[in-house]
Amino acid sequence: MAAGASATQFAPWDDPNETPLIRIANVTKKFGDFPAVDHTSLAIYRREFFALLGPSGCGKTTLMRMLAGFETPTAGRITIDGQDMAGVAPNKRAVNMMFQSYALFPHLSVWENIAFGLRRDGMAKDKIEARVEEMLKLVQLQKFSARKPHQISGGQRQRVALARSLAKAPKLLLLDEPLGALDKKLREETQFELMDIQEKTGTTFVIVTHDQEEAMTVASRVAVMDQGRLIQVATPAVIYESPNSVYVADFLGDATFFEGRIQKNGEAYDLIWAEGQPPIRAKSPNDFASGQPAHYAIRPEKVEIRGERPEDDNVMKGRIIDIGYLGNLSTYHVELANGQTIKAQSFNTERETRRRFTWDDEVWVNWTESCGVLLER
Amino acid sequence: MNIGRKLLVAVPYAWLLVLFLIPFLIVLKISLSDVALSIPPYTPTLDLSAGWEGIRTFFSELDFENYVFLTTDDLYWKSYLSSLQIALISTFITLLVGFPIAYGMARAPEEWRPTLMMLVILPFWTSFLIRVYAWIGILSTEGFLNQFLLWIGLIDAPLTILNTNTAVYIGIVYTYLPFMILPIYAALEKLDGSLLEAAEDLGCSRTTAFWLITLPLSRPGVIAGCFLVFIPALGEFVIPSLLGGSETLMIGKVLWEEFFSNRDWPVASAVAIILLLILIIPIIMFQRNQQISREREG
Numbered sequence: 233m234a235a236g237a238s239a240t241q242f243a244p245w246d247d248p249n250e251t252p253l254i255r256i257a258n259v260t261k262k263f264g265d266f267p268a269v270d271h272t273s274l275a276i277y278r279r280e281f282f283a284l285l286g287p288s289g290c291g292k293t294t295l296m297r298m299l300a301g302f303e304t305p306t307a308g309r310i311t312i313d314g315q316d317m318a319g320v321a322p323n324k325r326a327v328n329m330m331f332q333s334y335a336l337f338p339h340l341s342v343w344e345n346i347a348f349g350l351r352r353d354g355m356a357k358d359k360i361e362a363r364v365e366e367m368l369k370l371v372q373l374q375k376f377s378a379r380k381p382h383q384i385s386g387g388q389r390q391r392v393a394l395a396r397s398l399a400k401a402p403k404l405l406l407l408d409e410p411l412g413a414l415d416k417k418l419r420e421e422t423q424f425e426l427m428d429i430q431e432k433t434g435t436t437f438v439i440v441t442h443d444q445e446e447a448m449t450v451a452s453r454v455a456v457m458d459q460g461r462l463i464q465v466a467t468p469a470v471i472y473e474s475p476n477s478v479y480v481a482d483f484l485g486d487a488t489f490f491e492g493r494i495q496k497n498g499e500a501y502d503l504i505w506a507e508g509q510p511p512i513r514a515k516s517p518n519d520f521a522s523g524q525p526a527h528y529a530i531r532p533e534k535v536e537i538r539g540e541r542p543e544d545d546n547v548m549k550g551r552i553i554d555i556g557y558l559g560n561l562s563t564y565h566v567e568l569a570n571g572q573t574i575k576a577q578s579f580n581t582e583r584e585t586r587r588r589f590t591w592d593d594e595v596w597v598n599w600t601e602s603c604g605v606l607l608e609r
Numbered sequence: 610m611n612i613g614r615k616l617l618v619a620v621p622y623a624w625l626l627v628l629f630l631i632p633f634l635i636v637l638k639i640s641l642s643d644v645a646l647s648i649p650p651y652t653p654t655l656d657l658s659a660g661w662e663g664i665r666t667f668f669s670e671l672d673f674e675n676y677v678f679l680t681t682d683d684l685y686w687k688s689y690l691s692s693l694q695i696a697l698i699s700t701f702i703t704l705l706v707g708f709p710i711a712y713g714m715a716r717a718p719e720e721w722r723p724t725l726m727m728l729v730i731l732p733f734w735t736s737f738l739i740r741v742y743a744w745i746g747i748l749s750t751e752g753f754l755n756q757f758l759l760w761i762g763l764i765d766a767p768l769t770i771l772n773t774n775t776a777v778y779i780g781i782v783y784t785y786l787p788f789m790i791l792p793i794y795a796a797l798e799k800l801d802g803s804l805l806e807a808a809e810d811l812g813c814s815r816t817t818a819f820w821l822i823t824l825p826l827s828r829p830g831v832i833a834g835c836f837l838v839f840i841p842a843l844g845e846f847v848i849p850s851l852l853g854g855s856e857t858l859m860i861g862k863v864l865w866e867e868f869f870s871n872r873d874w875p876v877a878s879a880v881a882i883i884l885l886l887i888l889i890i891p892i893i894m895f896q897r898n899q900q901i902s903r904e905r906e907g
Contacts (some may be wrong), residue, residue, distance in 0.1 A: 302806055320810045336808035338905065339825045348821075349811030382905060400811065 242452060243467075244277035251314075253278045253404065254299065255438050259308030261294050269296040270460035271308070281430050281437045283451035285444060287483075291460040292440045296406050299438065300329045313403055328402040332532040334393035336381040342392050343368070343377040349400045357414075367395040370429060385453065387418050394426075398433060407439040423449045443554045444484045448472065454481050456524060472531075479607050481529040486563075488535075488574045490528040494520040500601055503528050505571045513545045516606040530604035534576035535597050537564055537589065544598035564589065566597050627842065633885075640878035641671040643690065651875050675879040684863065685722060685880065689887065691858040695849075696842040699781040703838045707789030711830075712788070712823075715797035726794070729787050741780055741851050748776050748852070772854035780848040785841065789834035794828025799821070829902035836895035844884055860884055 252275035261269040261300050266399055268289040277280045284292040297303040298310060301322035310317045312327065328349070336345050343367040346367050349358045368374045371391035376384055381392065392409065410426070411419045416430060427450050441447050447454045448468040455465040456479075464476045476479035478489060489514060492505030501520055502511035505528070512528055520526060541547065553573065554565035557580075564576045578595050631888040653670040654720060656663045679685045716723045719867040746773040747753045755767040770776050800823065846861030853859070860880065867877035 299812060321813045321814075322806070323814060327810075329807070329810045331803045331807055333801060333803050335803040337804060337808075337822060348808070352812030352817070380905075396811070553696065583681075 242279070244280070245275070245453065246399055249279055252276055253280075253312045253313055254438075255309075256295070257309045257311075259295075259298065259310060260301060261291075261298060262306045265459050269298070269305075272460070272462055274309075274455065274462060274531070275463065276436065276438060278436055279434055281439070281450055281456045283425065283447035284438065284440045284457060285442070285447040285454050285483075286457035287442055290457040292406060292442075292457050294439060295442050296329075297410060299404065299430060300327055300406055301325050308358075326403040327406060328397040328404075328412050329406040330393050330397040331406065332412060334389050334413075335379075336392055336396070338381050340380075341377065342373060342379050342381070342384070345392055346396045346399050348396065353400065363399060367399050368400070369388040370432070371395045372390045386413055387422065390414060390422065394429070398429070398435065400525070401433075402435065402451055404436045404438065406471070407437060407440055410439065411443075412441075419446070420449075424488065426450055456483060457482075461465060474605060475529065475607070478527050478607055479530065481605065481607065486532050486575060487549070488532065490530075490572070492528070493525050494522055494524045494606075495519075496522045501606060503606070506568075506572065509548065509568065509570055509572075510546075513601040514604055514606050515602050518606070518608070520606060520608075524608075527595045527607040527609070528604055529607060530579040530599060533561075533564055534577035534603035535599050536575060536578040537566065537578055538598065538603040539589070539593075540595045541596050542598045544602075547596060549572070549594070549596055549599045554587055555589075555591065564595075566595060611648070612628060632653050636878045636881055638671070638864035640675055640876075640882050641673065642875045643674065643882075644647055644873050644875050649874070650872055664669060676883075678876060679879055679883065685860075686857045688860045688863045692843055692845075692860040693887075695728055695777060695781070695857075696716075696839050696845075699785075700776060700835050700839040703782045703785055703789045704835060704877045706787055707834060708827075708831070710786075711790045711797055714794050715800070722798075726791075728830065729790050731795075732865050737784065739783070740849065741847060743782055744776070744783065745771060748779065770855075771852065773781070774853065774857055776852035776854075777849050777857055777859075780852045781838075781842050781845060785838040788837040788841075792833040793830040795828055796827040800826055820824075829898060832898045833895065836891055836898070840860065840888055840891055842893070845887060 242553055244252075254274075254276040256274040256276075259269060259272050260267055261353075272291075272295065285296060287375045294303060298305055299317075301314070301317065301320060301324075304318070312325070314597055317325065337348065340348065341445055343364055346364045346491070347360050350363055355363070364377075365374075368377055372393055373388060373395065375391075376388060376449045381389055384392070390413070391555035394410070409484060414422060419525070423446060426437075430450075439447070439450060448471075451468060453465060454468055456463045456471065457480055464471060464480045465549055466474075473478060473572050475484065476505050481487045488491045490503060492503045493501040495511065500515050501511060503526060504511050514528060536544075538541070541549075548568055549566040552564050556565075556566075557565040559580070561577050561579045564578070566576055567573050568574060574597055639651055642653065644650060645652040654668050659666075710729075714722060714729075718787060729762040745752070749755075750767045750769065750771070754770070754772070755764075758764045759767065770779075802824070804822050805818050808822045809815070811819060826828055829886050843862045844864075846865055849857045849862050850865070851863075864877055864880050864884070867873050867880060871877075
């Protein structure tokens with residue numbers, strides 16, 4: 233995870249003395265009667281790489297377009313660097329955007345595309361030249377400066393778009409699905425490039441994406457959105473390991489869900505979820521009352537799969553009905569006696585021509601009480 | 610290449626050969642002949658019964674006399690120049706009128722666009738000749754336009770518009786406007802809206818975005834539209850003869866008079882050949898423009 237190394241130092245959202253660069257205060261945007269963004273409040277800090285994540289139509293793009301100035305909030309207030317953005321036109325904002333389609337000007341060369349914004353500012357000619365050179369170097373496109381956009385590859389176009397939007401050294405860079413048009417391999421490479429560039433330039437990035445892996449990789453914090461609302465805003469690690477709802481747990485990564493009722497059991501809880509099945513033992517920082525309905529989510533990589541009964545907090549018996557072989561790891565779908573399927577993952581650490589388990593094997597799955605999350609909704 | 614494909618390629622070539630190259634050669638030949646009181650009204654005619662000798666005399670009698678004649682009478686080069694002038698000015702006016710219409714169409718809500726397009730094409734459903742005659746009724750001294758202007762009190766005496774160059778401009782602009790609108794509309798409609806947003810995002814006002822993005826990107830459409838108006842307007846015959854006056858000098862009209870009033874087919878053919886040569890230049894430029902914009906998209 234990107235945040236892994238730097239998270240210990242870089243966490244302005246935990247520092248009460250930090251003032252956020254962007255404040256979104258109770259913002260609503262309606263198209264007709266439909267609220268695309270619904271009473272949303274959010275603070276984004278300087279030098280953050282912030283991801284807005286959600287399925288299409290969740291309002292993430294609308295929220296970003298309001299930051300760029302292409303949409304005006306129906307209600308609420310947006311301030312950037314202390315300045316109220318109401319009535320400020322897009323061309324008067326210290327905000328630049330990288331468009332999903334890249335929106336490169338087809339009649340201008342790569343060089344002219346990057347210089348476009350600088351020229352509008354009336355910058356001196358030699359300064360423009362120096363800045364464009366610097367940008368070309370940043371995205372390693374010096375050799376292509378004279379080409380037109382249709383004469384370069386998709387990956388190069390993406391880098392031109394990035395250079396163009398960074399050229400004016402904006403306080404805030406918005407990226408609308410910046411890697412959506414690239415193939416998987418190139419996308420992964422570019423994710424790391426983006427992070428490098430973000431670190432080098434020190435610009436605050438807000439990225440909109442529907443790709444959870446991408447959000448997890450690049451972002452310092454992720455906001456998961458659904459139906460115009462923010463569901464959870466946290467670091468990738470928190471979002472993944474401690475989702476606050478079934479929606480978030482389901483949207484990010486893979487998980488098996490159990491639905492049942494809570495029974496207090498000392499410090500921990502038991503989830504009574506099916507007749508004839510042992511209750512699931514779980515720990516939770518949140519308080520649950522006995523008898524309260526709850527969901528339990530467990531990630532497949534936390535579930536171990538064994539041939540004989542192990543000793544653990546949660547142990548269940550089942551039968552393998554499906555195996556997904558991914559090379560580095562395998563995902564097993566294990567059907568329990570009551571019909572519920574649980575996913576378990578194990579690393580293929582050895583080169584085996586013969587798998588340890590195969591279809592219809594009777595197996596045991598087990599995990600410790602701290603591995604899963606209890607969720608209210 | 611198999612036979613089927615060869616045949617397929619041969620069809621357009623055969624078409625061009627029969628309907629373009631052969632008629633062209635016939636006109637070229639007539640332009641090199643002399644006028645005669647006979648049927649057909651020129652000489653020599655090819656007499657194949659005389660064999661090789663006949664063909665040799667036939668070719669020896671052809672000359673460029675008619676072309677030389679065109680340079681001696683200033684009516685001809687004045688007509689060419691006047692036609693060029695009228696075609697250029699009316700192309701420019703058509704562009705000024707057509708661009709805003711095309712722009713408005715391209716920015717209209719998507720569900721309206723087919724209707725607007727239909728409205729532009731609708732005049733083609735009536736005969737061109739009838740529509741030009743209708744303009745006589747509008748522009749004449751007792752016509753609708755003068756009656757209307759007198760009624761609202763803008764003028765005291767009727768304006769003389771019919772049978773002047775103004776009427777010719779009105780006629781050409783009216784007739785060829787769709788040829789200007791449609792290619793410009795096609796170019797503007799393709800324009801990705803995010804380009805304008807990107808320009809604004811990078812510091813352009815709406816107006817500068819129009820000049821720096823919309824206008825350059827609609828250029829292929831503008832050029833195509835201009836040629837589609839200029840080329841037929843240059844040789845236009847019906848509009849100047851119906852709406853124009855005696856001082857309206859256009860080569861199409863001169864051509865018609867040479868053929869039908871003077872019955873001087875050889876001189877008329879020479880006029881036609883020169884008109885064709887003048888048109889070939891813009892036609893080639895038009896083709897180049899189309900090719901360049903295709904390459905840019907490809």
